[in-house]
Amino acid sequence: MNIIGIIASQRKEGNTAFIVNNILKGAKEQGAETAVFSFSNLDIKPCRGCWACHKSDQGCVINDDMQKIYDAIEHADAIVLGLPIYMGQMSAQGKIFTDRLFARFSPRFSPFFKGNAVKQKLILSFNQGNPDAGLFKTYIDYTKQMFEVLEFDVDEVPVVTDLRVGPASEREDLHTGLKEFGSALVVHDLV
Numbered sequence: 001m002n003i004i005g006i007i008a009s010q011r012k013e014g015n016t017a018f019i020v021n022n023i024l025k026g027a028k029e030q031g032a033e034t035a036v037f038s039f040s041n042l043d044i045k046p047c048r049g050c051w052a053c054h055k056s057d058q059g060c061v062i063n064d065d066m067q068k069i070y071d072a073i074e075h076a077d078a079i080v081l082g083l084p085i086y087m088g089q090m091s092a093q094g095k096i097f098t099d100r101l102f103a104r105f106s107p108r109f110s111p112f113f114k115g116n117a118v119k120q121k122l123i124l125s126f127n128q129g130n131p132d133a134g135l136f137k138t139y140i141d142y143t144k145q146m147f148e149v150l151e152f153d154v155d156e157v158p159v160v161t162d163l164r165v166g167p168a169s170e171r172e173d174l175h176t177g178l179k180e181f182g183s184a185l186v187v188h189d190l191v
């Protein structure tokens with residue numbers, strides 16, 4: 001089983017990195033192959049809306065680090081997408097990643113993936129400063145639906161909340177809970 005993590009935050013050792021890395025750690029302990037991609041050390045530009053990806057079979061024409069992620073996605077059984085809530089929505093990095101998927105997904109949209117109709121597992125992992133886990137439920141539900149439209153089979157990690165009182169790395173419950181979630185992905189074959 002091959003699981004990749006995307007850290008849609010600029011903070012190298014921030015909360016999103018901690019969360020995604022621990023989910024992957026749990027999966028790795030159960031034998032999964034894992035790889036992680038972080039916006040903190042990647043150069044990934046926004047979609048420029050050129051539509052080149054839809055006009056031929058070359059995929060996205062922007063030559064940046066998103067090309068590594070496109071390749072990794074091709075071989076992944078599941079993608080763990082770590083998204084911090086910034087101003088009530090996913091971070092700008094998360095949105096850039098999402099927009100760039102336009103080039104790779106949905107045979108309806110892109111001739112490049114005409115033959116690729118298999119739904120891939122996407123695990124959404126939101127985190128936020130606010131303690132109220134339901135505060136952004138409408139937005140998170142909407143985001144889930146949006147990824148389903150992009151033909152992913154979407155699952156969610158419970159939203160990690162209350163991070164304004166201290167970093168995720170200092171929360172004992174998270175160390176265990178996140179690793180258990182990652183482990184369950186492999187053991188219970190959730191992907």
Ligand SMILES: Cc1cc2nc3c(=O)[nH]c(=O)nc-3n(C[C@H](O)[C@H](O)[C@H](O)COP(=O)(O)O)c2cc1C
Nearest residue numbers: 009011014015016084085086087088128129130163
């Ligand atoms: C620009 C910005 C906007 C934020 N907006 C919200 C928000 O609307 N609601 C919330 O609960 N937390 C908000 N936060 C807190 C982050 O969601 C929280 O600190 C998160 O864990 C940051 O993840 P990171 O360390 O990976 O960047 C915001 C943080 C920043 C930097």
